[in-house]
Amino acid sequence: MDEIIFGKNSVLEALIAGEREINKILISKNLHNDTKLNKIKELAAKNGVIFQFVAKEKFQPYAEYNHQGVLAYISPIKYMELDEFLEQKHENDCVVILDGVEDPHNLGAIIRTSVCAGAAGIIIPSRRNVLVNSIVEKTSAGAINHIPVIKVNSLVNAVQKLKNNDWWIIATDASAKDNYYNINYCGMNSAIIMGAEHAGISKSLLKSSDFIVKIPMMNNFNSLNVSNAYSAIIFEILRQKLNNIKKETSK
């Protein structure tokens, strides 16, 4: 069955990626033309995707989605299999493993941040974690079309498989001794485990990790949102990698 995605960015990025079948695009008659809307109409026409102008009342049931007067009926995202992901070539890559992230806005923000920072994939468990839905797609601002999301039945098994393929496992936990920036992320494939907003990472996952790191917290206020915590870490990894490339080329 089709899903609905909302907003200019989401629809535009789905058209650009071109990987999912778009059944129909609805555009509010009241909408003024702008660069993004023109681009949507242009790409839709080019790819033979139907678009219709409809009364703004058509969007009333979707008020909570911040739809900007644009929506599309689209085939659901295809999750990637972990085996398929591991068969691809990975060098100095990074994936994020989410353990019990329940808020769709957080998953959307993590997907978006991952694409911006060049992460290679996102691994989520099929239970006890939010899956990709309309809110996730909207919050990801279309980034969902640019990165594989890998759904696995067991995170413990997935971590073992990653280790067997020479990936290093780095878990985040408030009680860790090392700060996240004390790890050298260059020259290895790494998987960063981020925990649930309240419960943190499960013990079995902590136990199978190669490193456990924390984000230093000031003001005794140990309550960073998971997507913001992830952003600090993934951009530190990117910083290290870009600095390393610079060093390599200046040799």
Add this chain to the structure above:
Amino acid sequence: MDEIIFGKNSVLEALIAGEREINKILISKNLHNDTKLNKIKELAAKNGVIFQFVAKEKFQPYAEYNHQGVLAYISPIKYMELDEFLEQKHENDCVVILDGVEDPHNLGAIIRTSVCAGAAGIIIPSRRNVLVNSIVEKTSAGAINHIPVIKVNSLVNAVQKLKNNDWWIIATDASAKDNYYNINYCGMNSAIIMGAEHAGISKSLLKSSDFIVKIPMMNNFNSLNVSNAYSAIIFEILRQKLNNIKKETSK
């Protein structure tokens, strides 16, 4: 007039901070006791704040606020004056200046991240930017009680005043040459300007900045959420400062 704040964290942090007058706390009868709820009741009793157990229907009008069955009527937050802020002692401090951030979830996340990363304050303009409301308070998870929010009529004037007081102004802009981590943030007070989600930072502010920096973006996907962008920068500043303290003490 009183504001309403929602959720266990928000109410608990307001009680701990003790700076605002709490008129009454409502707790849903259906709520099971947990550590946070017990702490709320204990602190309320200690501070003479009335709390009442009410039918869960009382919370129905507030479904969108993720209230967790707890709310409080509270005096509005007091914004700090910039002059008062500048009169305080600042050494190697950092503030964030928000130019046109409209989404209350983003402001809430930025406040929360600021407290975790040890920023000294948040400066917002009185127009064309979201002010502190119930959604901001909820998203900040109570962090709003631990950091001054400074509301100013003109950001341009505020920046000039900061410069006159020896603060360095760092603006973020996608077209900058330098990456944010190439600045040495140690040994100075710095103000980081973050722009609106769509429009970026106004030209007059860019012009009065001492440095303009960007966050490197992979995948040609230049669309990082403002709170995640801020998180990358403020935790890089914290990383530099903590590393610097370490160097100082090991001399």
